[in-house]
Amino acid sequence: MVRTLLPFLLLVLPVAQPAYLQAQSDKARTVVTTDGEIDDVDSFVRLLLYANELDLEGLVYSSSMWHYKGDGKGTTMVSEMDMTRRLYGERADLRWPGEEWMQELIGAYGEVYNNLTQHAEGYPHPDSLLQLVKVGNITFEGEMELDTEGSDFIRDLLLDETDPRPIYLQVWGGTNTIARALKSIEERYGDTPEWPEIYRKVGEKAIIYTVMDQDVTYRNYISKQWPNVSVLYNAWQFWVLAYNWKKSVPKQLQYWLGGAFMGEHVIRNHGPLTARYYSYGDGQQQPGDPEHIHGDPTRLDSAQWGSFIPYDFISEGDSPAFLHLLDVGLDNREHPEWGGWGGRLVPSDTIPGRWEDGAAAADYNPYTQAPDTAYAQTRWLPALQRDFAARADWCVESYEVANHPPQVGLEGADRRVVKPREKVVLQAVATDPDGDELNYHWWQYGEVDTYRGEAMIILDGPKATITVPNDIKPGQTLHFILSVTDGGAPSLTRYARIVLTAE
Incomplete structure (x- = not known):
C-alpha cells in the first residue's frame, strides 16, 4: 500500500479529548468477548497472530442475538431484536458453537508459537492465553441476571487499581457479559459511600468497542446506568471485513480478500492455526451451527452473499475492534477520529463519550469518486492483508525467509505549530530489518483536517x-501521512502521522 488517495474535504470540528484518549506509548489492554460466530473464529485467528502487539487480559465466551446455549432445561425465549425475532421465533437454544473453540485455536497457536517468537518479541505463551479463557453469560440472548466466571473476571479487572490503564472491552457478540460485570459493581457499591468514586474510576477505565448491537443490554442498561463509559460503535465500516464485503469493497481491491490471495498466502501451507481459518468451499463445518454452509464446495455459486471460489474470504466482522488497537504509526488509538487500520470513528453529536461511524466518518472513495461510509476502513485493506500474509509466513518460515515491517519515524516533531504560507520540511527516518529497499509516499488525509482545503x-x-x-x-489542522513500504514479499507498510496546527 498506500495508493495515491485524493482528499475529500470535510469539516471535522476539534473536540476535547476524554481522559482515556490521552497519549499512551504502551500496548493496549484488552478483553475479547465473543459469541463464537464463524467470523469470530476467523477474527480470533488473526488476533492470535497479533497477540504480541496487545496486552490480552481476557477471552470470554458470551451470547448474542445469533448464538446462545440455552439453560438445558427446555426454557425458551423470543429475541428482543427485530431481525432475529422474525428469523427464529421462540427458541430454547440457537446455533451455539460451544465453549472449547478458543482453547482449540490456542492449541494450534501453541504449535506455531516457537516459530512466531523467532520473528517478534512479546508473543504470549499459549498456557498463559488458556488462563485468560472464561465462560460468561451464554444461556440466552441478553442474559445479564446471573454472575458468571466471565462477568466476575471483567468486574475484577475494572475494580483493580494496580494498573490504571484503560481496558478496551471488545464486543464480538452481545454486550450482556460486560453489562453483568457493570451491574454487579453497581449492586455491590451503589448504596455505599464509595460509589461516586468507584463509578468515576470504572467509567474512566472501561472503553467498549462494539460492532453493532447484538442484544439490548447496552441500550437498556449500560447507556442508562453507565453513561460515563466510553463507547466506540462501528455499524458501517466493519462490512469491509464482513459477509457482504463484495458490496462494500471496490472490485479493484477485492483481490486482497479473494481465494487466490487468501488460499496461497494465508490459509494453505502455513501451519495448523491458519488451516483452521474458515473460508468459502474449504469443506469445514463449525460444530453447533447448521447455518455455517459456506465451506460446502457445492454451494459456491449460490451463497447468500454472492458467487465465490474456494478459499474466498467469508468474514472477520469483529477484527476492526482490535485492528484499532494496533500501533502501526497512525496514532488512532488515542484519536479514533484520525483513522487507522480499524477505520475511523467520530464523536457523536448527541451522546458524550460515544464515537461512531456512518456519514460523518465517510472518506472519499477514489474508485467511486464519492464519499463512502466504508472507505475509512477500505483504504487500508491492501496493507493490512499483506501484513496478515506476513504473519502467516511467520508461522512456518525462518526469520531469514519471511518479511518484517519497516520502522518509521521523522526528524523533528510530528506535532508542529505553523504559520500561513510557511514552508515545512519533513524528513523521514526509516529502516528495514531485512535490508529491503523502501518506498516513501506522503499524502494529506483531508477528511481528518479541520482546514477545508x-x-x-x-x-x-x-x-x-x-x-x-x-x-x-x-487552530485549524492539517494531517499528513507518511507511508513507508518495503520491497519484501509480501511488501509491508508502516506509517508516521504529522499534524500541523495553525497558530
Whole structure:
C-alpha cells in the first residue's frame, strides 16, 4: 500500500479529548468477548497472530442475538431484536458453537508459537492465553441476571487499581457479559459511600468497542446506568471485513480478500492455526451451527452473499475492534477520529463519550469518486492483508525467509505549530530489518483536517516540503501521512502521522 488517495474535504470540528484518549506509548489492554460466530473464529485467528502487539487480559465466551446455549432445561425465549425475532421465533437454544473453540485455536497457536517468537518479541505463551479463557453469560440472548466466571473476571479487572490503564472491552457478540460485570459493581457499591468514586474510576477505565448491537443490554442498561463509559460503535465500516464485503469493497481491491490471495498466502501451507481459518468451499463445518454452509464446495455459486471460489474470504466482522488497537504509526488509538487500520470513528453529536461511524466518518472513495461510509476502513485493506500474509509466513518460515515491517519515524516533531504560507520540511527516518529497499509516499488525509482545503506538497523520496495554505485559520489542522513500504514479499507498510496546527 498506500495508493495515491485524493482528499475529500470535510469539516471535522476539534473536540476535547476524554481522559482515556490521552497519549499512551504502551500496548493496549484488552478483553475479547465473543459469541463464537464463524467470523469470530476467523477474527480470533488473526488476533492470535497479533497477540504480541496487545496486552490480552481476557477471552470470554458470551451470547448474542445469533448464538446462545440455552439453560438445558427446555426454557425458551423470543429475541428482543427485530431481525432475529422474525428469523427464529421462540427458541430454547440457537446455533451455539460451544465453549472449547478458543482453547482449540490456542492449541494450534501453541504449535506455531516457537516459530512466531523467532520473528517478534512479546508473543504470549499459549498456557498463559488458556488462563485468560472464561465462560460468561451464554444461556440466552441478553442474559445479564446471573454472575458468571466471565462477568466476575471483567468486574475484577475494572475494580483493580494496580494498573490504571484503560481496558478496551471488545464486543464480538452481545454486550450482556460486560453489562453483568457493570451491574454487579453497581449492586455491590451503589448504596455505599464509595460509589461516586468507584463509578468515576470504572467509567474512566472501561472503553467498549462494539460492532453493532447484538442484544439490548447496552441500550437498556449500560447507556442508562453507565453513561460515563466510553463507547466506540462501528455499524458501517466493519462490512469491509464482513459477509457482504463484495458490496462494500471496490472490485479493484477485492483481490486482497479473494481465494487466490487468501488460499496461497494465508490459509494453505502455513501451519495448523491458519488451516483452521474458515473460508468459502474449504469443506469445514463449525460444530453447533447448521447455518455455517459456506465451506460446502457445492454451494459456491449460490451463497447468500454472492458467487465465490474456494478459499474466498467469508468474514472477520469483529477484527476492526482490535485492528484499532494496533500501533502501526497512525496514532488512532488515542484519536479514533484520525483513522487507522480499524477505520475511523467520530464523536457523536448527541451522546458524550460515544464515537461512531456512518456519514460523518465517510472518506472519499477514489474508485467511486464519492464519499463512502466504508472507505475509512477500505483504504487500508491492501496493507493490512499483506501484513496478515506476513504473519502467516511467520508461522512456518525462518526469520531469514519471511518479511518484517519497516520502522518509521521523522526528524523533528510530528506535532508542529505553523504559520500561513510557511514552508515545512519533513524528513523521514526509516529502516528495514531485512535490508529491503523502501518506498516513501506522503499524502494529506483531508477528511481528518479541520482546514477545508489542500496544501501544496513537493515530494522528494523520504523528504516532503509542505506549503501551509495562506487562508488557514488559527487552530485549524492539517494531517499528513507518511507511508513507508518495503520491497519484501509480501511488501509491508508502516506509517508516521504529522499534524500541523495553525497558530
